[in-house]
Amino acid sequence: xxxxxxxxxxxxxxxxxxRRPRTEALWGYAFIAPTGLGLTxxxxxxxxxxxxxSFTEWGAFxxxxxxxxxxxxxxxxxxxxxxxxxxxxMYTVLGLAGIPLAIVFAALLNRPGxxxxxxxxxxxxxxxxxxxxxxxxxxxxxxxxxxxxxNQMLATVGVDGPNWIADPATAxxxxxxxxxWSSVGYNLIIFxxxxxxxxxxxxxxxxxxxxxxxxxxxxxxxxxxSPTAFFISIVSVIGSLQLFDLVxxxxxxxxxxxxxxxxxxxxxxxxxxxxxxxxxxxxxxxAAIVIALLVLIAALTIAQFRLQRRWVHYV
Amino acid sequence: MWKSVRSGAAVLCAALLASACGGxxxxxxxxxxxxxVQLSYxxxxxxxxxxxxxxxxxxxxxxxxxxxxxxxxPWADYWTKLKAAVSGGAAPDVFWMxxxxxxxxxxxxxxxxxxxxxxxxxxxxxxxxxxxxxGKLYGLPKDMDTVGVWYNKxxxxxxxxxxxxxxxxxxxxxxxxxxxxxAGKGVHAVGAQLTSFQEYQYNTIYQAGGYVISPDGRKSGYxxxxxxxxxxxxxxxxxxxxxxxxxxxxxxxxxQLFEAGKLAMYWGGSWDVAEFTKNDYTKDKVDVAxxxxxxxxxxxxxxxxxVMSAKTEHPAQAWEFVKFLGSKQAADILGKKGPIPAYNxxxxxxxxxxxxxxxxxxxxSVAYAVPYPVSKNTAxxxxxxxxxxxxxxxGEVPVDKAAAGLAAAMNDLLAKE
Numbered sequence: 001x002x003x004x005x006x007x008x009x010x011x012x013x014x015x016x017x018x019r020r021p022r023t024e025a026l027w028g029y030a031f032i033a034p035t036g037l038g039l040t041x042x043x044x045x046x047x048x049x050x051x052x053x054s055f056t057e058w059g060a061f062x063x064x065x066x067x068x069x070x071x072x073x074x075x076x077x078x079x080x081x082x083x084x085x086x087x088x089x090m091y092t093v094l095g096l097a098g099i100p101l102a103i104v105f106a107a108l109l110n111r112p113g114x115x116x117x118x119x120x121x122x123x124x125x126x127x128x129x130x131x132x133x134x135x136x137x138x139x140x141x142x143x144x145x146x147x148x149x150x151n152q153m154l155a156t157v158g159v160d161g162p163n164w165i166a167d168p169a170t171a172x173x174x175x176x177x178x179x180x181w182s183s184v185g186y187n188l189i190i191f192x193x194x195x196x197x198x199x200x201x202x203x204x205x206x207x208x209x210x211x212x213x214x215x216x217x218x219x220x221x222x223x224x225x226s227p228t229a230f231f232i233s234i235v236s237v238i239g240s241l242q243l244f245d246l247v248x249x250x251x252x253x254x255x256x257x258x259x260x261x262x263x264x265x266x267x268x269x270x271x272x273x274x275x276x277x278x279x280x281x282x283x284x285x286x287a288a289i290v291i292a293l294l295v296l297i298a299a300l301t302i303a304q305f306r307l308q309r310r311w312v313h314y315v
Numbered sequence: 316m317w318k319s320v321r322s323g324a325a326v327l328c329a330a331l332l333a334s335a336c337g338g339x340x341x342x343x344x345x346x347x348x349x350x351x352v353q354l355s356y357x358x359x360x361x362x363x364x365x366x367x368x369x370x371x372x373x374x375x376x377x378x379x380x381x382x383x384x385x386x387x388x389p390w391a392d393y394w395t396k397l398k399a400a401v402s403g404g405a406a407p408d409v410f411w412m413x414x415x416x417x418x419x420x421x422x423x424x425x426x427x428x429x430x431x432x433x434x435x436x437x438x439x440x441x442x443x444x445x446x447x448x449x450g451k452l453y454g455l456p457k458d459m460d461t462v463g464v465w466y467n468k469x470x471x472x473x474x475x476x477x478x479x480x481x482x483x484x485x486x487x488x489x490x491x492x493x494x495x496x497x498a499g500k501g502v503h504a505v506g507a508q509l510t511s512f513q514e515y516q517y518n519t520i521y522q523a524g525g526y527v528i529s530p531d532g533r534k535s536g537y538x539x540x541x542x543x544x545x546x547x548x549x550x551x552x553x554x555x556x557x558x559x560x561x562x563x564x565x566x567x568x569x570x571q572l573f574e575a576g577k578l579a580m581y582w583g584g585s586w587d588v589a590e591f592t593k594n595d596y597t598k599d600k601v602d603v604a605x606x607x608x609x610x611x612x613x614x615x616x617x618x619x620x621x622v623m624s625a626k627t628e629h630p631a632q633a634w635e636f637v638k639f640l641g642s643k644q645a646a647d648i649l650g651k652k653g654p655i656p657a658y659n660x661x662x663x664x665x666x667x668x669x670x671x672x673x674x675x676x677x678x679x680s681v682a683y684a685v686p687y688p689v690s691k692n693t694a695x696x697x698x699x700x701x702x703x704x705x706x707x708x709x710g711e712v713p714v715d716k717a718a719a720g721l722a723a724a725m726n727d728l729l730a731k732e
Contacts, residue, residue: 060692061423062402144566166565252565255694256510258701260565261709278395280695281419 047294054291058283071288081289083264084272085296090172091179091268092240098180099232102187103225107217109188110195121192125185132182136249139178140165165250171262175247179240187232194228195221226312234304241297244270255279269293352629353382354636357410359393362589366652373648374639381632401425401624408627409636412454412620414445414686415693418532420622421448422691427623427630428453433638438657441686442618454620455641456657458649460585461614461680462514463603464488470495470502470579479604481676485522485548488607492557495579505580506569507549507558509708512700513615513687514582520545522609527688528729535696535725537718541610548609550707550714561708573597582606585655585677592669605676616684618657691732699724 029036054071056064075081109120127135142149145163154161164174198221206216251257251266255275260266269289277286358367364387371383386407388396394416400406401420412420420426428451435443435452442456464479471478474495479487492504508515520527525542528535536542552558559572573581574594581587591597606614621640623633639645646658650665655677666674690696699721707717 059423060419061398061425145563146567148566163562163566166562255698255701258698259509259561259705259708261561261705261711262565263705275698280698281398281692 050287051291053284054287056284056287058281060281064284067284071285072292074285075288075292080267080272081269081292084267084269085292087172087265088241088243088268088293091176091243092237094173094176095179095183095236095240096233097176098184098187098236099229101180102184102232103191103222103229105184106188106191106195107221110192121189124188127182128185130182132245133249135178135182136246139174140250143174165266166260166262168262168265171266175250175266178246178250179243182246183236183239187236190232191225191228194225198224223313227314230304230308230312234301237300237304238297241293241300242270243268244274247271248274351380351382352632353384354409354627354629354632355384355386355407356636357386357388357393357397357407359388359390359411361387361389363653366649369652370640370645370648373645374636377639378632378635381629381635383636404626406624406626408629408633409621409623409640411457412446412622414617414689415697417446417453417620417622418448418689418691418693421451421453425625426453427625427627427633429455429634429637431634431638433641437643437659438641439616439618439659439681439684441616441681441684442620442657445618445686445689446620446622454622455637457619457621457640458654459616459618459657459681460654461616461677461684462518462582462584462606463614463676463680464606465573465581465583465587465591465601465603467573467576467579467597467600468602469600470576474579478602479607481605483604483607485607485609492552492580493555496555496557498556501577503559503572503578504557505552505582506564506572506578507552507708508564508569508582509549509561509701509704512697513617514584515549516546516704517615517685517688518582518606518613519548519609521613521615521685522606522611523548524610528690528725532690532732533729535722535729537725538722543715543718545609546704546707546718547714550710553708554710561705576600585674588669588672588674592672601672603673603676605680612680612683613685614680614683615687616681617687690729692728695728696725699728 053064055066055068057067057070058064105124108114109117109124114120141147143164145151145161145166148161148164150164151161162170165171202220202224203216206220211219247266247268248257248271251260251263257263270293273286273289273293276282276289356367356371358364364385367385371385375382393411397406397410406425412426421428433452433455438456439459442459443452446452446454446456466479468478474497476491476494479491495504496502517527520536520542523541523545525539525545526536527542549558553560559569559578564572569578569581570583570587570590572578574591574596576596583591591601606612621637623630623637627633641658643658643661646656646661647664650656650661650663651668655662655665662678666678668674703717703721703724706712707714712720
């Protein structure tokens, strides 16, 4: 809008005024050049290269030959890829439960006059600033079937807990709990910021009309937070689809992870990529796996943008 | 400002002068002018870093023109990093090699075959064979390891079971296993570990008369009924609850259970000496016996070798260093502080270091040892071994069916090599 408005008077004094936007644009490019260059070299170029490699076959020490669509044909017939996609999607969907949880915690922390707010906020945020590998190690111990704290606590109420991350029936849920635990703090901070941006007048008006706290939450807070929730859901879906470190450490690192009876239920797409790229030296195939993941992420993100009209309210 | 620049220049001049003098002195005493080179030496074991540096220093003492830089990369990243370094042409001049990876490096021509005639009779034959590819020797064995049964004397005494005899058999082992298991105390006889082929399944497979891979490296042995017997040895122990189940062993590794007094026996390599003599619980409770005899006696032997990068800029010097590392002199130094040296007749110091343990067991078993089974892409079928055998270990699939599936998958992978 602004550019057309500025350009119109340029018709009057052509030569003098037309140069200004162009030099401005040049300056603009100059300013974004460092970031743009970094993105191109470190993100865009590797993505293009990976896409190219997905049509090749690699030797263990470099050197590749063009094999066309072979890798993709193999991908479609590989049950491990299908299972890994399924596991990853399941983790992603279950992980979305973390969003309402974060909203509830944020609403509780946003109550005016709550004492020790900063202590709570720190407590919730602590898992976010902890390294995922450390988080995974910690939970591995908590979940230990014989000596873990979780089962010790269950034993006091007479429940004999399973081997949480080695049992195919429980492993995925155990993993999701850790995923939510470690991300709820981040989501909560974003939601808190969103809540504090909601104009106070809305609540005052609602209170005047006789709406209680709960009603205010559902009628004002939730709709006003929907753009924030949309942002969080986009980011967390992408993050979940790329899950690696947590599950890599929790299943037992390296090749021996395959001896975990629950491994086929836990293996994520990126983990499978890692094995193909760095353990069995099948780099061309590994590239095809991540390109498939890229397509899946793009498709889900587009779908989310399409669906946002149904539930996101912009002011 | 100027002052410091000037004093810096003065120091520089002095240094130049000194080095010039040094050079003059050398030619003065008639030493042959020879270029000084620095070799890099890639290793993965932090506990051996000191003794490797000692060996490097000893080598430089006798070869003053060759300095050696010992570069440690922890085991977890060693192969990933080495592969990247080799691909990028930046591999160390000399580095450690192991059996499962050897053929991959040799068949791709990224390590240099040994051209000089060397007397290989001083090393165990199984290790020389392990590092021979297409009739050419690529590395000189540095150390070796075999497997034995570590056992907890306290638990044996408590169950009134006699300590294993040197000639014990599978039947003796199973009998002892039944009596050592004490469900009430949470004690199992042994942990049927799935993740360490070298210490577990491979041994029983060869003891049963089976094989993992055919001698020409083309065919899987997992569909051989005797190989399956070797696998059943372990799944039977789990089924009889004389071993913890796989879920438990996933949560807590068998070695941790052994060190907590929850396992009476632990099949482990000679390298475990360092761990078990240090651990507070095991240090005065354990000893070691040979593996029990099945159809035949067998233990897996493996050892690390020193190899040269094909792209080293100093092939002559690299070979001098490898030759030194494979010498009796180097083995004598290694045996005092490190693992069992591969050089025959230098192992006495290693055994003498712990007179309280029957370490001679590990050396005696070399007589019937079987080399670690490998092919060009060992990692690929080792992954298949884990994937298929996991289902047999949990009892989800019968052993023979899992083994048949594994044989088919492994044959596919071998055909692609």
